[in-house]
Amino acid sequence: MVQNTGIQVPDNAIACGDNVILPFVAEGAITPGNLVKKGTADNQVLVATPGDKGIIGVADLNYNALKTGTGKETDNYAAGDRVDVIVKGFVKVIADTGGITAGSKVQVGANTNGAVKDYTDTAANAADAYLTVNLEAIKDELGLVIGRAYTTATATNGAVIYLDPA
Secondary structure: OOOOOOOOOOOOOOEOOOOEEEEEEEOOOEOOOOEEEEOOOOOEEEEOOOOOOOEEEEEOOOHHHHHHOOOOOOOOEOOOOEEEEEEEEEEEEEEOOOOEOOOOEEEEOOOOOOOEEEOOOOOOOHHHOOOHHHHHHHHHHHOOOOEEEOOOEOOOOEEEEEEOOO
16 A cells, blocks of 8 residues: 655645755746746846756745735746745646656656656667667756656646756
8 A cells, every 4th residue: 555645736835845945036037936947147047948958946936026015926037036946855846738747757848838747768779778879868868857756747737846956
């Protein structure tokens, strides 16, 4: 019998525990919960797009809008806004159109910017997996992996992953 791990997808939070969070500046519009990558300057971030590597983390809720009374925490960040980015830990993300499966490695989704999909190894087949060219391709593909899913989700629904973009 499989026991419930107790991991639940939060309704009103992105961070799901004590995570590492760093401040950045939005280079363009960013929705809380989007995966983000380095922008033009080292202190800037952009929404990650399909096939991106070097994911920095996940944009946290927009507490600036709440504190200033100009909006609510789910409002998008505008260019120039301070963005708190969760760079490591358990986070809520949105599943891409194919959904994600608990236990799978995950990467940036192929269809929806800033969403997450299951990672699929397409670099080699069993017959020639140890050829140098295939090992290089596998190493390159593994740069796409940003963490592991701890809950299952269908398209556009929330799931919890352990974000570790090492």
